[in-house]
Amino acid sequence: MEVQKIINKEILEVQNLVKHFPIYTRGIFLKKQVGLIHAVDDISFSIKRGETFGLVGESGCGKTTTARSILYLDQPTSGKINFEGKEIITIFSSKNKEEKQKLRRKIQYVFQNPYASLDPRMTVADIITEPLTIHTSLPKKELYQKLYELLELVGLEPYHAERYPHEFSGGQRQRICIARALAVEPKLLIADEPVASLDVSVRAQILNLLKDLQQKFNTTYLYISHDLSTVRHLCNRVAVMYMGRIVELAETQELFDSPLHPYTKALLSSIPIPDPLAKKSRIILPGEVPSPINPPIGCRFETRCIYKKDQNCIKYPPKLVHIGKGHFVACEKTKKP
Amino acid sequence: MNKELLRIEGLKTYFDTWAGIVKAVDGVDIEVIEGETLGLVGESGSGKSVTALSIMRIVPSPGKIIEGKIIYKEENLLEKSEKALREIRGKEIAYIFQDPSTSLNPVLTIADQLLEVILAHQEISKKEALEKAIELLKLVEIPDPDVKIWNYPHQLSGGMKQRIAIARAIASQPNLLLADEPTTNLDVTIQAQILELMQNLRKRLGMAMILITHDMGVVADIADRITVLYAGRVCESADTKTIFYKAKHPYTQALLTAVPSLALRTDKLKVIPGNIPNLIEPPSGCRFHPRCEYAIEKCTEKIPELIEIEPGHKVACFRALEINLESPLGGAKNN
Amino acid sequence: MQKILRELIQEKNKTKGASQWNIAWRRFKKNKTALAGFFIIGIIIFMAAFDSLIAPYGPNTIPGFYSGETRAPPSSKYLFGTDYVGHDVFSQVVYGASSALFVGFAAALIVMLLATVVGVVAGFYGGIVDNILMRITEIFLVIPFLLILLVFLKVITALAPSGGGGLFMVTLMIGIFSWAANARIIRGEVLRVKEQEYIEAATALGATKTRIMIRHILPNVLHVIIVLTTLMIATAILVEAGISFLGFGDPNAITWGQQLQKASEAVKEAWWEGVFPGLFITLLVLGFTLLGNGLRDSLDPRLRE
Numbered sequence: 001m002e003v004q005k006i007i008n009k010e011i012l013e014v015q016n017l018v019k020h021f022p023i024y025t026r027g028i029f030l031k032k033q034v035g036l037i038h039a040v041d042d043i044s045f046s047i048k049r050g051e052t053f054g055l056v057g058e059s060g061c062g063k064t065t066t067a068r069s070i071l072y073l074d075q076p077t078s079g080k081i082n083f084e085g086k087e088i089i090t091i092f093s094s095k096n097k098e099e100k101q102k103l104r105r106k107i108q109y110v111f112q113n114p115y116a117s118l119d120p121r122m123t124v125a126d127i128i129t130e131p132l133t134i135h136t137s138l139p140k141k142e143l144y145q146k147l148y149e150l151l152e153l154v155g156l157e158p159y160h161a162e163r164y165p166h167e168f169s170g171g172q173r174q175r176i177c178i179a180r181a182l183a184v185e186p187k188l189l190i191a192d193e194p195v196a197s198l199d200v201s202v203r204a205q206i207l208n209l210l211k212d213l214q215q216k217f218n219t220t221y222l223y224i225s226h227d228l229s230t231v232r233h234l235c236n237r238v239a240v241m242y243m244g245r246i247v248e249l250a251e252t253q254e255l256f257d258s259p260l261h262p263y264t265k266a267l268l269s270s271i272p273i274p275d276p277l278a279k280k281s282r283i284i285l286p287g288e289v290p291s292p293i294n295p296p297i298g299c300r301f302e303t304r305c306i307y308k309k310d311q312n313c314i315k316y317p318p319k320l321v322h323i324g325k326g327h328f329v330a331c332e333k334t335k336k337p
Numbered sequence: 338m339n340k341e342l343l344r345i346e347g348l349k350t351y352f353d354t355w356a357g358i359v360k361a362v363d364g365v366d367i368e369v370i371e372g373e374t375l376g377l378v379g380e381s382g383s384g385k386s387v388t389a390l391s392i393m394r395i396v397p398s399p400g401k402i403i404e405g406k407i408i409y410k411e412e413n414l415l416e417k418s419e420k421a422l423r424e425i426r427g428k429e430i431a432y433i434f435q436d437p438s439t440s441l442n443p444v445l446t447i448a449d450q451l452l453e454v455i456l457a458h459q460e461i462s463k464k465e466a467l468e469k470a471i472e473l474l475k476l477v478e479i480p481d482p483d484v485k486i487w488n489y490p491h492q493l494s495g496g497m498k499q500r501i502a503i504a505r506a507i508a509s510q511p512n513l514l515l516a517d518e519p520t521t522n523l524d525v526t527i528q529a530q531i532l533e534l535m536q537n538l539r540k541r542l543g544m545a546m547i548l549i550t551h552d553m554g555v556v557a558d559i560a561d562r563i564t565v566l567y568a569g570r571v572c573e574s575a576d577t578k579t580i581f582y583k584a585k586h587p588y589t590q591a592l593l594t595a596v597p598s599l600a601l602r603t604d605k606l607k608v609i610p611g612n613i614p615n616l617i618e619p620p621s622g623c624r625f626h627p628r629c630e631y632a633i634e635k636c637t638e639k640i641p642e643l644i645e646i647e648p649g650h651k652v653a654c655f656r657a658l659e660i661n662l663e664s665p666l667g668g669a670k671n672n
Numbered sequence: 673m674q675k676i677l678r679e680l681i682q683e684k685n686k687t688k689g690a691s692q693w694n695i696a697w698r699r700f701k702k703n704k705t706a707l708a709g710f711f712i713i714g715i716i717i718f719m720a721a722f723d724s725l726i727a728p729y730g731p732n733t734i735p736g737f738y739s740g741e742t743r744a745p746p747s748s749k750y751l752f753g754t755d756y757v758g759h760d761v762f763s764q765v766v767y768g769a770s771s772a773l774f775v776g777f778a779a780a781l782i783v784m785l786l787a788t789v790v791g792v793v794a795g796f797y798g799g800i801v802d803n804i805l806m807r808i809t810e811i812f813l814v815i816p817f818l819l820i821l822l823v824f825l826k827v828i829t830a831l832a833p834s835g836g837g838g839l840f841m842v843t844l845m846i847g848i849f850s851w852a853a854n855a856r857i858i859r860g861e862v863l864r865v866k867e868q869e870y871i872e873a874a875t876a877l878g879a880t881k882t883r884i885m886i887r888h889i890l891p892n893v894l895h896v897i898i899v900l901t902t903l904m905i906a907t908a909i910l911v912e913a914g915i916s917f918l919g920f921g922d923p924n925a926i927t928w929g930q931q932l933q934k935a936s937e938a939v940k941e942a943w944w945e946g947v948f949p950g951l952f953i954t955l956l957v958l959g960f961t962l963l964g965n966g967l968r969d970s971l972d973p974r975l976r977e
Contacts, residue, residue: 058524071876104878116869121891130887131877169612180877199380199613200551201628204595204606211605226524233597233606270529272554274593275666276577284533285526288494355699 010082011220012070012188013046017079019065023293035293039065041244042079044320047188052214052221054235054252056228056267060292062244063224064112067190070222071109083107084187105135108181112193114173118165124151124176125161131183150179154209171202175209182213190222195230207233228271232256237326240264243292243300246320250327260327260334263301299332307333342513342545343369343392348405350384350391357617361387361400363569366643369513369545374536376560376577377549378592382613384569385549389515392547393426409513428458431506435518437498441490447474447501448486451508458509473504478534496527500534507538514539514546520555532559553592557581562649565589568614568624571643575650582664585646585657588625594665623654631660696895699970706966712959716952720770727763731926734758743942753944756934765948768928772909772956775843775927779908782847783854784901790851791858792893795866796885806859812852818914821849825920838922842915846908854900861893868892895971902964906957913953928953 019040024031040062047053055063068074070081072092081088083103091099108131111117118127128150129143138146148158154175165173174194181189191210195203207230214221225231231238232252239249240261248261259265266283285304296302298314305313312318312332320330350362362384369375379385390396392407394414407414409430414422426432434440441450451470452463461469467486474482477500490498499519506514516535520528536559539546550556556563557577564574565588573586584590594607611628614620620627626636635655643653700706719726728751729735736742736750736758746753752761794805824845865871866889874884915921916929917936928949935946 058526073872073876101878104876109873109876111869111873113869117873119870119874119888119892122887130874130879134878134880134883171612177873180873200553200592200596201380201609202612204597204608205610207597208606208608228525229597266526270525272528272532272552272558274553274557274581274596276557276581277666278557282529282533284529288496288527289524355702 009048010046011049011084012222013080013082014066014070015044015080015082017043017066017069017081018077019062019069019074020077037292038244038295039292040069040076041295043241043244043246045239045246045249047220047222048236049220050214050218051236052223052234054231054238055222055224055241056226056231056238057241058226058267058289060243060289061241063226063241064192065244066241067109067192067222067224070190071107101135105131105184106187108184108186108189110174110177110181110189110191110194113197114170114177115165115197117177118173120165122164123161124156124163124165124168127165127176128161128179128183131180135184146183150183153182153213154179155205169202170198171205174198174206178206178209178213182217182219185217186219188220188222190224192224193226194223196225196227203230210234228256228268240267243289243295245300245317245330246328247301247330248328249320251325254325254327260323260329261301261331262305262307262333266306299330339370339373341368342371342410343367344406344408345388345392346406346408348388348391348407349403350387350396350400351403352400354399354617359616360569360619361616362391363619365405365566365569365571367564367571367574369547370562371512372539372543372545373561374539374546374548374559376556376563377547377566378551378553378556378563379566380551380613382568382616383566385566386517388566389432389517389547389549392515393430393432394422395426395432427454427511428509429511430513430515431509431511433499433502433506433514433516433519436522437495437502438490440502441498443490446487446489447493450501451486451505454505454508469508470504473508474501476507476538477501477504479504495523496530499523499531503531503535503538507542507544510542510544512544514544515549516546517549518551519548521550521552528555535559553581553596565592568619569616570624570640571651571653572625573650573652573654574643579650581666583650584662584664585650585652586654587629587631587660587662590662590664591628631656696967696970700966703966703970705962706970709959709962709964709966712955713963716769716956716959717773719766720773723766723770727760727766729760729763731763731767733760735760743938743945745942746944752948753942755931755942755945756938761931761945761948764926764931765928765952767926768931768949768952769956771839771925771927772912772953775839775846775912776905776909776956776960778840778843779846779850779912780901780904782844783851783904783908784897786847786851787854787858787900788897790855792862792885792889794855795859795862796881796889802859806856809852809855812849813856815849817849818911821845821911821915822918822920825915829920839925839927842912842921843908846911846915850904850907850911854904857900858893858896861896862889865889865892895967899964899968899971902960902967906960906964909953909960910957 017040021037021039022033023035023037025034043066055066057063065074069076072089075093076089088103091103125147129147132138132143132146147161151158151160156172156175165176168176194210195206198206210221211234213219223231223234235252237250238252238255239246240263241247242263248255248259248264255264256268259268266285269281269283283306285306287304290296290303298316299318302309302313318330318332320328322328345365345367348362348365352359352361365384365388367388377385377388387396387400391402392414394402396402402415405415414425448467448470451473452466455466455469471482471486474486479485479497479500493501519535520531523531532555535546548556548560560577562574562576563580565572565580565586567588573580573584573589580589581593584593591609595609597606609628614624614627622638623636623641626632629636633656641653641655643651645651646657734757736744736754741750741754742756742758744750744754750760750762752765755761755764790805790809794802825842828841871884871888874888912921912927913929913932916927917933919933921927921930931949932946935942939946
């Protein structure tokens with residue numbers, strides 16, 4: 001009973017996910033592997049049904065790769081991903097077409113760039129109904145009924161259906177992308193920086209839309225962003241990534257009120273606050289993110305850490321440890337209070 | 338007294354495209370005082386970049402400056418010859434682009450790129466110029482400058498490249514630095530580094546800076562005064578504190594409330610309805626009226642002038658004095 | 673308020689969206705050189721369609737032979753003069769139009785079919801398929817194409833005593849030997865489109881490979897295929913003229929290339945015999961080239977606005 005309950009609560013469970021991209025030099029006939037990019041290195045987290053889980057980090061931290069691995073757009077190097085109790089990497093790598101299609105229907109993706117993720121030669125009607133034509137065999141009439149419902153849902157007009165993507169602004173395009181993703185009523189929606197390329201005045205519209213739709217359909221969101229302020233606005237729980245690893249994971253309020261990892265602290269303090277009189281206690285991190293080809297052996301953050309480091313930091317990667325109230329940290333220094 | 342360094346009056350820059358004339362900048366007034374940082378805030382299509390390009394007279398084709406005055410040190414730059422202007426570009430007024438990976442030439446070493454600028458405006462030997470270049474790299478806090486100077490741009494990270502771009506811009510100690518979204522493509526932790534660096538350099542070299550950005554957080558931090566642009570026109574211009582606490586233009590207000598912020602957590606963000614207007618056929622009257630909750634009949638018919646409502650605070654809104662806008666930051670810290 | 677209403681109505685009236693093809697057409701109409709190309713091609717197609725009505729003499733008649741007017745200069749009787757046996761050059765030029773157009777269109781069709789299949793398949797599937805197809809393509813690229821073509825034509829004519837397969841065989845040979853360069857261009861374009869995010873979006877939606885290829889990739893490389901086809905027509909016409917000029921063409925067909933060859937024997941005495949067919953080859957090739965360049969400008973999605 002007890003176990004069953006827990007499984008049902010968690011819609012997605014990522015266990016020890018690793019994704020390394022090999023780097024090749026091109027020979028005449030054969031490719032030779034000369035190195036590895038450690039994009040995602042042994043991360044684990046789980047998402048509860050109905051919540052919005054945020055994955056934050058700077059460019060190259062592996063947040064997008066994680067999302068792409070869940071969708072099998074990139075084949076994970078190792079690890080397990082359970083979705084609704086089923087291990088999906090095995091399903092995606094198998095030849096079971098039916099199961100794969102079922103998964104594709106249940107997990108939908110909204111891309112960062114609404115300019116690039118819509119086929120320029122298709123009308124909005126074709127774009128939004130594409131997932132329906134792939135996954136269902138609805139007759140044309142119902143298909144169109146559904147299309148107009150979706151357009152209304154995301155705040156577009158019925159006459160927009162006959163238009164082409166280039167006739168829309170960024171915000172409207174992102175609405176089209178959201179309508180397409182919601183067409184097949186997914187269980188999990190992965191939104192990869194959905195507002196990063198939008199203008200500030202339009203951002204709020206899309207964020208509110210995402211929030212409304214979640215309430216309406218009880219969809220689970222995996223929200224990926226580098227922008228901590230939008231994460232705070234949208235997410236229930238947040239994981240902070242740095243160089244392919246999760247450094248801290250907690251409830252949103254907890255993370256923003258009492259960040260523990262030095263990187264989270266610096267990240268939070270680096271965000272410019274739109275208030276000229278706000279107290280500035282900015283932590284400016286020294287240096288830059290090391291190369292993901294030769295990452296530091298121990299703690300990945302060791303090269304820029306403002307804490308006094310010791311041998312443990314340099315030699316051993318810190319484990320993500322639970323310190324209470326669902327707050328996890330991967331830092332040697334914060335373990336002992 | 339504060340001396341005026343640059344004044345733009347009624348600048349209009351249009352782009353003649355196949356779809357029609359895009360009125361990117363349509364009557365912009367801006368002034369910059371010596372040694373200050375002016376934040377030029379606006380969304381895409383507000384004309385903030387085109388304004389900056391117009392100052393340098395490097396508006397890309399098919400753009401053209403139609404009318405207006407750009408008065409720099411009491412001389413109108415729009416009346417100067419191309420040759421005279423070349424003396425000013427890079428030497429008096431320098432430009433930092435948004436994307437350092439495209440504004441640096443990929444086939445030249447850092448040394449080549451810096452020497453090019455130094456030798457163009459100063460008559461010194463190559464060896465002296467090289468010393469100067471290394472000095473510049475130290476100034477922008479690049480580690481191992483005598484090694485890094487022989488690198489090519491692709492060997493450096495984004496933050497480092499932006500530092501090089503800054504070094505190149507300040508090489509001949511300009512009086513005015515135009516920085517067009519210099520940190521937009523950088524990560525927040527790197528952005529913090531670069532902003533601090535720019536702030537320090539500006540103070541040290543005593544130059545004025547126009548910082549173009551869409552991020553109210555960035556200007557809150559480093560600008561002395563702010564000018565807000567919308568659809569090619571100025572909405573409001575005042576010192577930073579006034580903009581944040583006593584904004585009088587509904588658009589300025591909206592920019593502050595529509596952005597999720599770490600300071601305030603709300604359940605639902607206030608939304609500016611609609612989209613950014615089409616600049617080929619911009620809305621009649623006040624450009625913001627279709628999206629403005631305070632719009633009245635008059636706003637749809639007449640274009641509001643930029644009026645000084647109190648010393649140093651200019652607003653282009655008919656109802657600036659009637660409507661009472663409340664700052665999202667509250668009035669508490671206002672005294 | 674009324675203003676807002678009016679705007680709303682205006683907005684509603686613009687219901688039909690402008691597809692990229694509409695935009696391309698709008699841009700094409702503004703392109704004067706492309707329209708000129710279109711016009712030239714139109715005239716020559718008209719000439720070919722109504723050749724027996726336009727030409728004053730039949731295709732195989734030699735009016736000048738009997739009246740002793742061989743190699744007669746242009747006159748009101750013979751607009752472009754007559755040739756060495758007394759053909760009316762004007763009539764011959766008119767009859768040559770259909771062969772030129774046939775070779776151009778048919779060869780381009782063969783070429784583009786081969787090139788599109790090879791290019792799209794290689795680009796889309798990548799890996800080993802791409803490797804094999806591209807190595808084959810390279811072989812076709814490095815062989816001296818005209819030389820091999822001539823040898824083939826010679827062999828075929830020798831094997832078939834009736835004078836080979838005629839114009840059709842020439843066309844087929846041109847088609848088979850000149851697809852490689854186009855295949856490479858199309859493959860490159862497919863590779864570019866394949867990396868676009870909307871293709872990935874389609875994968876994430878669960879679209880099958882065939883669907884992605886037909887619904888997403890093909891429509892997005894179509895503009896390249898159209899431009900290449902137009903330019904290929906021009907190339908094929910030129911190659912056929914060259915083959916005929918070298919005497920490897922179909923002796924039973926009336927082609928501008930053969931007329932040129934015959935004329936080359938007496939350039940000094942009878943310039944009209946060569947100038948007019950040459951002029952028409954140039955015009956037609958120019959027409960297709962102008963059209964192709966115009967199409968490239970108006971179809972390129974990257975040149976929007």
